[in-house]
Amino acid sequence: MSLAWPEVERRLGPLVEALRGADRIAVLGHVNPDLDSIGSVLALHLALAAAGKTSWPVTPDPGSPYWAFLPGHDRLVVGAPEWLRPDAVAVLDTEIAPERLGQAWALVERAALRLNLDHHDTNRGGADAALVEPAAAATGELVFYLVRALGVPVTPEIAACLYAAILTDTGSFRYANTTARTLALASALVATGVEPHEMATRIYDTRSWAYMKLLGRLLSRLERTEDGKVAWMWVRHEDAVEAGLLASEVEGLAQYPRMVEGVEVALLFKETEPGVVRVSLRSQRFVDVAAIARAFGGGGHVRAAGCTLTGSLEQAIERLVQACRQAVQREVMAGEGAGTSCGTGEE
Template sequence: MASVGDQYRTRLDEALRFLREHDDFLIVSHVQPDGDAISSTIAVRWLLDRLGKRSLMINEGRIPSRLEFLPHAGEIVNYGERKPDRKFRAVVAVDCADFSRIGLVRELFEEHCELLNIDHHPTNDGFGTVNLLRQDAAATAEILFELIEHAGLAFDKDAATVIYTGLLTDTGGFRYSNTSPNVMTAASKLLTAGVDAYQLADRLLERMTMPQLKILQRGLSRLRFTEDGRVGWLYIEPKDLEETGASGEDLEGLVNYARNIDGVEVGMLFKGMDDGSVKVSFRSAGKADVAAIAQQFGGGGHIRAAGCRMSMPLDQAMPLVVDTVRRSL
């Protein structure tokens, strides 16, 4: 485990105590879950199984199709299709930067429920009854790796696969600046437990569907830059998804094409929503704190990767955000 000090070890102890004191859990991640969120959800389920506890995994919507192959992913309930007819007193929230990111699933929480909040986002405000937070972790899956090790449990192939998936996706295939020595040490141990690294990398990082290619072509045709070339952005409208046959998950990684251009400090993807609002994804090359920028619009995230949602039309949101980013630089 990383040299994170006695205070963090105490939080690990508190998290394990929470899991041992209750017997029936609801496990939830954020709306529109990514690889880290789904992996962390399954990892918590695995840990609770080893502790002899009952649990139900749930998310507001469906999980991305590219993650359906993960062990036990098919057991995650889609709240939009099937609502459990009961409420829960003990909840574990993973990878949720704030309470609102849990979405409609919060309707299943008992009024005075106890909540374990496990997360790595710097903007997390500690909304849990118990909070296991580490801002310098590359992924929530990294924290769960440490929690499982702290519990003295050995990883089987299923647990190793989901934790490795969370690390792989949130580090961009171990390419982003959050790829720390601790991440690589964890990855090495997970490989020893039987992870098929090549197959995971091929499935999650290399493959592309035809709808995904079509939405990429459409997005790149709209790529724009400020005059000094330091800010780049592109946008997708609701009709683009319908016309290309793409889904929301096919937009993952599209924002990086704006940031990866030489000289660009901040790249952005504007996604127009059916309800008239706009989702904005930010990526920074390192000099700009896009989490601070996103917070100005009610969002949050990390220094290099953040997002927000704006209640205004696309043609109003884009110039406002671009001007804010330009001034921040």
């Protein structure tokens, strides 16, 4: 399959022009970063540096220490130090909003130009130049086309960052957002020098003893509704503190409730601090978890979303499980009324 994506390549024009006109550029990811955020930020930073720009890769919160192998990771700036004064900010993998940029928001306020590249359909806009394309499996896909539009070669270092972004946001190419274009792009990155086995080992198969012990404890807490359609686990604040783990290290645990046979919606509740609970939602086939997350002030994709609630962990579990239970029931009833099975959706 050709890597050409004419619609996206045409719409990249304003972003390319803006980046070429700026000299000092901060490339920002979102709070509680995943690898699509970190990988995309590092890839664009490396490309801008290759184009002769002064560039800084920025994250509001530290990512997992297991991501330190990515090229440029040692240059990541956390937050918005006073010395960092960019002409432009390029916000990736999220909308430009204080709650999504956390302690890095000050950089947006300092910069004269706001740029945005994202694949979330919940993006509300607010940039001077932007491209939001929900058909992309990952923001890393869009960064690939932006790098090419800038006239910068996709080096092995850039390719590694983009592959990590795409690999993880597609669930190792298992999610419904994986397309023929996604696989063709991954193939092109491998041809550039990415080692899929090494990448998968570093991202998925390397964890600390403390992490594995915590996982064992959490699996013993696995619960589900009576009909088996909704399953969940929870992490108390003291669990992560005792294990010495960052919030980003427990993010991927949402996959375990999702693996249970018969489960449609999986939930991971993470008490980030007493009275604050971050919830990761995943669905298999037909429930729009982004709609559920939006009802609680969050957002995301149809099959993967998140939100943050205030109050006790027990209250958060009760509210979200009930909302998911109702969403499943609505979809089941809608399918029965139509006389057809419920369809799949894009992540």
